[in-house]
């Protein structure tokens with residue numbers, strides 16, 4: 001299934017950084033930092049299901065709003081990504097995005113991210129889970145395409161109207 | 172969150188000079204009273220919580236979805252301001268059950284709104300248990316119609332068991348869901364009539380707010396504003412001239428023998444103020460109203476204010492939840508929207524001494540929400556998708572709301588061992604549930620199981636007498652009655668003891684019936700406002 005720009009915008013709307021409602025962004029006049037898009041795409045390739053296509057533009061749009069701003073959340077994402085890169089360098093001698101997919105998967109598991117609960121001010125694994133893995137999972141599964149993968153084209157958090165709840169499964 | 176106000180937010184929180192009416196609480200009860208009186212009177216509303224920024228609602232929605240946050244976190248409940256005790260046999264999760272702030276608990280509510288049945292007003296006479304109300308359905312009927320217009324209720328006149336109506340609902344009902352149609356077939360086989368649900372959310376644009384767009388997170392937050400919340404009438408009251416002071420925590424009602432003189436409140440910087448007024452309307456919800464009356468004890472009234480009956484805080488009731496859930500082989504399309512579109516009141520009026528009234532609700536959000544499930548667990552990638560597909564799918568559930576009878580040993584009191592951050596004893600919700608309600612939960616479960624069996628579902632969970640919980644409706648703690656020796660307020664909602672103090676809340680309900688309370692709260696609030704208006708025109 002193909003992710004679209006609409007999905008990214010939808011997901012962003014769902015999590016408070018959609019068009020207009022720049023609720024996270026506290027503009028301090030400084031230059032916005034660059035989002036660590038490459039690393040986020042590299043994580044998405046591991047945590048998203050393999051039947052999805054269009055992951056890169058989806059994550060790019062998402063990251064621009066979610067990880068580039070000068071707000072606590074974006075800073076949290078960048079700090080978590082930095083930690084992942086440090087670990088990748090220390091344990092695998094390469095930046096996270098340059099690792100093979102199996103190694104990325106292993107690294108996240110070796111860091112304990114798979115078994116960690118998300119906690120925004122928690123341990124390293126808990127923060128990576130919150131700011132990186134779960135941010136990406138929420139963006140996907142609150143989008144129409146992500147929802148559709150599961151059989152629910154209007155998932156919680158997506159303003160998908162009031163028709164879909166009335167439709168039967170085969171329509 | 173960017174909208175969270177700090178102590179130094181620069182807002183003027185000094186009292187309004189020459190106020191006619193002081194309303195304590197800016198939930199739906201306080202907002203409707205203020206809105207009705209603001210054009211003709213100088214009205215001030217004090218609310219303990221903040222004015223939340225509407226721009227933050229999407230961030231609150233994220234909190235509602237993400238596992239890192241608990242429900243009370245969504246509206247910033249649960250700090251030292253909100254400390255409470257629960258000394259009863261039954262734990263009461265008070266901070267899941269209310270919101271403090273402009274808009275009150277409707278910021279978090281589900282928004283199902285229906286009128287009480289006619290027999291609910293005379294439980295003693297009709298069912299042989301509990302007190303009768305000193306009002307009947309006819310007294311409230313015009314106010315119910317007005318309350319429905321205020322909330323913009325979407326509904327249809329298709330409930331064969333409901334009380335008589337005079338006018339259509341302001342908006343058409345939300346049509347039934349796919350799963351409703353499955354339930355309708357099964358219920359028909361069992362001779363159970365189903366019907367639509369009146370919802371305080373716009374099925375069409377209404378009153379300057381848009382129609383529901385299907386975010387599905389109604390409870391605890393509607394980002395679009397399609398779900399009614401009391402900020403609507405707070406804003407309307409302000410445009411009509413009312414003053415609303417947020418983060419003003421009323422800690423005491425200063426009084427003489429017959430009248431309240433001032434509401435004493437503490438601003439965020441710790442400054443204490445006194446708001447004087449000719450009339451006071453207490454609208455702080457069914458837990459904080461009795462607490463405030465008890466905290467205002469004096470030499471004149473050592474047992475607490477308006478408490479010569481001893482009934483302040485007594486007879487605390489809530490509705491109880493009964494439910495059965497299961498799984499079908501086919502897809503049931505749950506979790507698209509966060510509200511209910513089909514109910515049955517068929518068994519409601521079979522109530523008697525031994526069985527309470529109850530209504531059945533056919534849920535549209537049975538089973539887990541995939542996005543929430545995706546953020547928990549040890550898997551990701553294809554394994555996670557496999558798990559989500561397996562767990563989403565065929566869930567169905569039927570809930571029920573059950574009446575609980577008022578009892579003296581179910582009460583809101585003060586916990587003298589524990590104080591809040593201002594040094595005042597915290598409220599103790601000592602909740603006790605009697606056999607009639609527990610028996611009725613079993614009865615509901617039987618019917619729910621029959622329906623699921625007819626559907627061909629495998630039952631996976633039951634919320635029965637041992638695992639029931641409250642519906643977050645705080646009733647009974649300043650009951651209404653004709654007799655000053657037995658009740659706190661009279662049928663005009665004025666306290667028997669103090670001539671300028673009215674109460675607008677489910678705390679005045681003598682019994683609760685088995686419908687969600689807020690439409691009745693709104694109808695009573697409008698009625699109380701008329702009584703205040705009349706008293707002011709007689710110039711108190």
Ligand SMILES: Cc1cc2nc3c(=O)[nH]c(=O)nc-3n(C[C@H](O)[C@H](O)[C@H](O)COP(=O)(O)OP(=O)(O)OC[C@H]3O[C@@H](n4cnc5c(N)ncnc54)[C@H](O)[C@@H]3O)c2cc1C
Pocket residue numbers: 195196197198199200201217218219220267268269270271272273274275276277279280281282283284390419420421422454455456457459463642643644645675676677687688689690692
């Ligand atoms: C999760 C949930 C779902 C619900 N669903 C439904 C539903 O579907 N249908 C229904 O009918 N009802 C529902 N309810 C109940 C409904 O929200 C309440 O009945 C309604 O909000 C009560 O209105 P109120 O104005 O009396 O009190 P509230 O809305 O609780 O407002 C009271 C206000 O008083 C303020 N206050 C408290 N103490 C003080 C003080 N000392 N000084 C100053 N201000 C004070 C508070 O800050 C608050 O803003 C639900 C409630 C919850 C929590």
Ligand code: SF4
Pocket residue numbers: 372382383384385386387388389390392393394395396397398508509510
């Ligand atoms: S489903 Fe409708 S009412 Fe509920 S949150 Fe969404 S827009 Fe609001």
